[in-house]
Amino acid sequence: MNLKPMSHQSHMTQDLGHEPEPRRFQMSKAHWGWAGGGAAGLVLAILVAWGRFPLVLAAVSAVALAGIVVLATMSNRPKLMLMFFLNACLLVVAKRDIGGIDFVVLLSMLTALITAFGFAANKRTLNATATLTPGNANFGAVHFSLIGFAVWAIISTLSNSQSLLSLMPWISGITFAILISWTPLSQLPSFASARRAVLAGGAIAVTYDLYLLGTGRALNVGTFNAGRFVGSLGDYELVAEFYGAIILLGLTAIFFDNSRIWRLASGALLVSSFILLLATQSRGPIVILCAVVPMLALTSAFLFRESAGKTLAVVGGLTVAIFASIGTLSTLPLYARLTSIQLDGSIESTLNRASVWDYFTQLPGFVESGLIGNGFDYPYEQIGTFPHSLYLWLLWSGGIVILVFFVLLVSLILCKLLRGIFLRRTASLSAAVIVLYILLDEVKIEAARTSPSVCFLWVVLSLAILASREQREL
Structure with a gap:
């Protein structure tokens, strides 16, 4: 017969014949969030009633407050999913500056800060969460390169x-x-869930750009490279x-x-994206x-034989x-551009960059x-x-x-992904090919031209960091 030892407090409770003390009500994050939002909304309503606050501005403020409350009461996983989605579909917003501030980037930053405060509310600081997560010991160098990049960018810009504001994205x-990298x-x-969020954002961009292409809009009309599709971003490259x-x-x-x-949805998105790629x-x-693509297919077939x-x-x-x-493709201007590449010629005839x-x-x-560079506010007009290279742009803006810091970051990420590939993790292989594609394409173009493309660059790197920490695909 198993007898459980009773604590001293339990003995006293039984001896005195008292019932257990009822649980006290505690305010949760959701309670505090809705209470604060309701109080702020009440203040707005009173100000509008007194004629001290414009109605339109009050309506916008109320929507913003509701959004902040919803963000504050969400758990961390959907917040991060929202950030993947937001930064993937930024291309569909053509004009989004208010007083020189990119409000979509501001929303992404706000979500990130609320997520960080969510850790603090759970009595987990960013430093503490790193120690709570298994397998985080090797992420010190990644953190160093990320923080070092940010600090040096600020130093360069202020110097x-x-x-x-140029550093916001x-x-x-x-x-x-x-x-x-720090979240438990x-x-x-999961990587698959984050990939779905990015693909959903990409689907929105594809839908809008197909509309622009079908209506003959968003085509380059200048004397140089006329007729190339520039899309909602305004840049064909x-x-x-x-x-x-x-x-x-x-x-x-x-x-x-x-x-x-x-x-099936990814297949449809792939075909639509290929049409838009040809149009550029x-x-x-x-x-x-x-x-x-052949590298991805062969590696996948070898590692995941099932x-x-x-x-x-x-x-x-x-x-x-x-x-x-091929008959239809050969009539496109892109086909003539592809066949004009001279691999046996000089670098000037091979690369127009x-x-x-x-x-x-x-x-x-x-x-x-x-060492300091010229700052991140690039003087294109001058x-x-x-x-036409992200790496040259970084040298110009932030110096050597x-x-x-950037090369260290991507090298560390690729090494971690390579290790994951050897461990037969599909997430690592998926992320590695996308990072490799971006890094190669950035040799002849710079994502730094626009806020949306900067955001998407960091979406890809964040996906790669997530994949390097992945323990499961779903």
């Missing part, structure tokens, strides 16, 4: 007497990446990079997602995809479809950028061109130090 993205695994979304990444992301979902519905007439993403048949069938079907439509790189690297500002 050149520039506004910190960068700080927002870095904050997101830090959250993904139990509160993180960055739009092409975005849809190339969506194609790869959709392909990994077709290979590895457990849901048939999501695999950009060669770089096409060439990189031709190298990365699904090798499906993987090879998908790639084979795509190959047959492309060859079957070579002359721009040569001009840019001889600018006095670039030569004298040193220079007349972009450097900022480039070292």
Whole structure:
């Protein structure tokens, strides 16, 4: 007969014949959030009634308050999913500046801060959460590179007497990446769920850009590269990079997602993204995809042999479809651009960026950028061109130090993903090919041109950090 020892307090309770003390009501995050939002709404209503506050501004403020309350009461996993979604569909918002502040980036930063405060409310500081999560010991170098990049970007911008507003998309993205790397695994979304959020955001961008393409809008009308589709972002090169990444992301979902519905939806998104990619007439993403997709398929078939048949069938079907439509594709301007590449010629005849790189690297500002750089507010009007390389842009903006931090970050991420691939984790393989694609394409273009493309760059890196911590696919 098993007898449980009774505590001294239990003995006293039984001896005195008292009933257990009823549980006291405690205010939760949701209670505090709704109470605060209700109080603020009441104050707004009183001010409107007194004629001290414009009605339209009060309505906007009320919606913002409701959004903040909803964000504050959500758990951390859906908050992070929301951030993946927001930063993936930013391309559909053409004009979003209010007083020089990008309100979509501001919303992303607000979500990140509320998520961080959620950790503090649970009595888990950011430093504490790192120690609570198994497998986090090796993330010190990643944290160092992320924080170092942010700090040096601020130093560079302030040293050149520039506004910190130019850093908003960068700080927002870095904050997101830090959250993904520091959040306890139990509160993180799975890689597959985050991929679905990004694909859903990409679907919104695809739908809007297909509308623009179908109506003949968003086409380049200048004398240089006329007729190329610039999309809702207004830049055919960055739009092409975005849809190339969506194609790869959709392909990994077709290979590895457990849901048939999501695999079919990813296939439809892949085809739509390919149409938009062709409309941009950009060669770089096409060439990189031709190298990365076979690598993804062969590696997947070798490591995950149980699904090798499906993987090879998908790639084979795509190959047959492309060859079957080669007659139509050969009439497109992109086909002429692809066949104009001379691999056996000089670098100037092979890469049309070579002359721009040569001009840019001889600018006095670039030569004298040193350790601090010229700040993150790029003077396009003065220079007349972009450097056409993220790595040259980082050297210009933050000097050699900022480039070292960035290269260190992506090197650490790729090493962790490579380890995950050897451990046969589909999330690591999926993230690795997308990061590799972005890094290769950024050799000849810079995501730094616009806030949305900066945000999407950090979405890709955050996905990679999530995959490197992944213990499961779903």
